[in-house]
Amino acid sequence: MLQFAVDTGGTFTDLIVREADGCARMFKAPTTPADPIAGVLDVLGVAAGEYGLTRADFLGRGVRLVHATTHALNAVVTGTTARTALIVTAGHPDILTLREGGRDQPFNFAIPYPEPYIPRNLTFEMPGRILADGSILTDLDEAAARAVIAEVARAEVEAVAVCLLWSIANPVHERRVGALLAECLPGLPVTLSHAINPAIREFRRASSAAVDASLKPMMAVYMRHLESRLKEAGFHGRTLVVTSQGGVIDAADAAAAPIHILNSGPSMAPVAGRYFAALDEGVDDVIVADTGGTTYDVSLVQRGEIPATRNTWIGPPYRGVMIGFPWVDVKSVGAGGGSIAWIDEGGLLRVGPRSAGAVPGPVAYGRGGTEPTVTDASLALGHLDPGTFLGGAMRLDRDAARAALAQRIAAPLGCSVEEAADAVLTVATENMVQAILDITVNQGVDPRNAVLIGGGGAAGLNSVRIARRLGCRSLLVPQVGPVLSAAGAVMSDLRADFRAAFFTRSTAFDAAGADAVLAELTDKAKAFIAGPGAGSIEAQIRYAVEARYATQVWEIEVPLRDSLLAGPEALAAFVADFHARHRALFSFEDPTSAIEIIGWSAEARCRLNRDNHIRIGAAGAEPGQGTGQGEGPATRRAYFGGAGWVETPVHAFDRLEPDREIPGPAIVESRLTTIVVEPGAIFQGRPSGSLSVRFGEQP
CATH class of the missing domain: 3.30.420.40 (ATPase, nucleotide binding domain)
Incomplete structure (x- = not known):
């Protein structure tokens, strides 16, 4: 099976x-x-x-x-989502237009104000008003509501998002509007904001509903x-x-x-990266990098926890599309094996963010590409074998790659093809390093204490350079590294998150209200476990709250020890956990301040596999490039900056002896990836099949 x-x-x-x-x-x-x-x-x-x-x-x-x-x-990025209407409370049509007031460049008045995700001409105002305490100020006028829905019908939209004020406190009006839409416009996809994202912030809730509705038809x-x-x-x-x-x-x-x-693919690499870092290196502080052909996706695992964020923008912060929905915190930059190298108007070498992608691909693919890429540079340096790319399924044209580099990079820079190709890798490496610095040093994390996981088919081309530049304790390339995200997917659990909004303070704690919310979330989680999760090997429910000090604007997520907060001991335990969490994130705490809880969640998680161990075994053995057991590895000429052309040993990834240290320079190959180990680095296999690289001084 x-x-x-x-x-x-x-x-x-x-x-x-x-x-x-x-x-x-x-x-x-x-x-x-x-x-x-x-x-x-x-x-x-x-x-x-x-x-x-x-x-x-x-x-x-x-x-x-x-x-x-x-x-x-x-x-969402290309604007090819469905034509979508937004229904809001009367008098509040500008929720998506006003956003949250932030600006990326607050003193640059030449930047035009961003357009809302759903335009004003497709925003419709619904009569009726709910107050913050859930009471009804103005009843929903059904005759007027039907008239609004008739206007929506005339707009010929393909989906509808509904976000009414304080529907998280009392969703009666939002639910009734949803029922009227189903009655009057049967079959039209509808998203209700309180159901998809019960967040206290109106813009984020409206944006979540708008994005979700706009994606439903497609x-x-x-x-x-x-x-x-x-x-x-x-x-x-x-x-x-x-x-x-x-x-x-x-x-x-x-x-x-x-x-x-929305962020389906990149979210899986941290799952696999965390697993292999613990298995092979015994650490729980991990920088996970997934190098594809188009993007370089990086994430930071601290103390074994995969980070999640609600400050999720598609596009530039404050100007792009706010999701307002939690997802694994992954930073993506336009750098990968297919990133195009080019000379700008000032004569400087640039790499990316444009990519050759799958079509036409790098010049060496022979599919019509004319602009040199990172892959072309690695091929020109002898790091890639043109005859064994993708296990021999695709033969690369080294002469074409060198010709493109000579014409477009080497000639303008006045250097040799080798120097140009090495410079392309150097610039690409720096782009990737800066992406990692953004999630480590810029957030107070020292990358020297972490292991760098090299994932993705193009990871091995410069991951040693990246890890050395950052000063990481080691680089680890799992044997399944070329398909790291897919490996994370096969390891993953069936999961559902259920959320609710309910406000209370630690100094005037509403235990009955809190327990009622948690009980409702527990019922939903148990229903999921009994439904989609039926037959799973193991199931569990984890609880958390979103809380903040009374003087703060933004909240943090704090896990709960139990599904109940009744009793002074349980509340005291939560208060202590909040202070500890705040101190770990921001290096300070305020024990004298009241704590406000605004959001509650229950995560149902169902295990689908008995264990997550993945190995490339006999049935899937990688055909190596080396000779038989006991013989030395094959060699080929490869270029390294500072050393020139070197006759370099080529090792088969799947034939490395566990824990035997081998000095660089070297090239380690499998069917789907090539790891370039530069001079001064030392590598060794792990019993799991992973490759670990540590660093000495550059000769």
């Missing part, structure tokens, strides 16, 4: 196939941007061929397929086609989709609330 995890990236679609005993195999195929599902079927076909089966027979052995996709995110079609085309191809197992919160949900649930899967 097989499990599949597929991650659709900007350049390649990654697949990991896990067998019942934990043995796994990895595969890649080019992404098909015009039809991402075709790319999923393509990579499954490649895997079927390796197993010696037809695709139908191969898929027929599958019990579960987990899919990570940026399809929803790409739609993602419903995508998920329906994904399941139907997989079924036609021979798959009859369960189809799950990766969420932005680091879990998985059923495809039907993803279609019903697509905001959950």
Whole structure:
């Protein structure tokens, strides 16, 4: 019985196939941007061929397929979401326009004010008013409400978001508007703000509802086609989709609330990175980097905790689209194997953010690309073997890569092709280092205390440079590193988060109200465990609150020890936990201040695997480049800055002897990745199959 995890990236679609005993195999195929599902079927076909089966027979052995996709995110970024209406309380049509008042460049008055996610001409005002305490100031006039819905119908929208004032305190009006929409406009997708994101901040709640509604028509079609085309191809197992919160949900649930899967792909790399850092290096402070063809995604795991954030913007802060919804905190920059190198008007070398992507791809792919990329630079330096790329499935054109670098980079800079290619890697490395500094040093975290996880097919090209530049204690490249996000997906639990808003203070604590909220959340979590989570190996519910000091504007999330806060001991334990959490995050606490709780959550988590161990075993052994056991490795000429051309040992990733230290320079290869170990570094295999690199002085 097989499990599949597929991650659709900007350049390649990654697949990991896990067998019942934990043995796994990895595969890649080019992404098909015009039809991402075709790319999923393509990579499954490649895997079927390796197993010696037809695709139908191969898929027929599958019990579960987990899919990570940026399809929803790409739609928001490119503005190709559905035509959506927003219904708000009368007198408050500017919620999305006014935002939260922040500005990225407060003294630059030449920057135009950003347009709202849903324009004013598609924003409709609904009579009726709820107050902050949940009482009704003005009843909902149903005749007037029907008239508003008639206006919505005339606007010919494809979806509707509803965000009424204080619906989190009393959702009666919002629910009635939803019922009227279902009655008057049957079949039209509708999102109610109190249901999708019961947050106390009006803009964030409205934005969440707007984004979710705008994605429903497209993602419903995508998920329906994904399941139907997989079924036609021979798959009859369960189809799950990766969420932005680091879990998985059923495809039907993803279609019903697509905001959950906006950051689908990148959220999985920290899951796998945390696991391998603990297994191989025994540490819980980890920088996880996932290098794809288009982007470089980085995240920080501290004390074993995968970070989550609600300050999520698609695009520039304050100017982009605010999600207002928690997701795994991942920073993405336009840097990867397909990032294009170019000379700017001032004569300076730049790398990215433009990418050659899957089409046409780097020059060396021979698919029409003319601008040199990071991959072309690595090929020109001898770091990549043109005949074994993707296990030999794609032959690279080294001469074309060198010619493009000579024409577009070396000639303008007045240097050799080798110097130009090395400079491209140096600039790309610095771009990636700056992304990591943003989430470490700029937040008071010393990267020298962390292990860098190198994930993604292009990670090995310069991860040693990155780790050395940061001063990390080590670099770890898991054997499943080329498909790190897909590996995280196959490890992930079925998960659902349930949230509610309820205000109370530690100094005047409403124990009855708090316990009522927690009881309601518990019922929802248990229903999820009994429904989608039925048959899971293990299930648990975790509780947390969003709280702040009384003088603060923003809150932090604090886990609860139990599902009840009744009694002075439980409340005292929470207060102590809040102070400790605040001190850990901000280096101070205020024991004399009252604590305000504004949000409550219950996370239902269902384990799907007995263990998360993944190994590349005999059934999925990687064909190495070295010679037989006991013989020395093969060699090839490779260029290293400061050392020039060096006859460099080439080791097979899957044949490294565990814990045997080998000095660089060296190249370590598998079918799907190449790790360049520069002079002065020392590497060794781990029993799990991972590669660990430590650093000496640069010679």
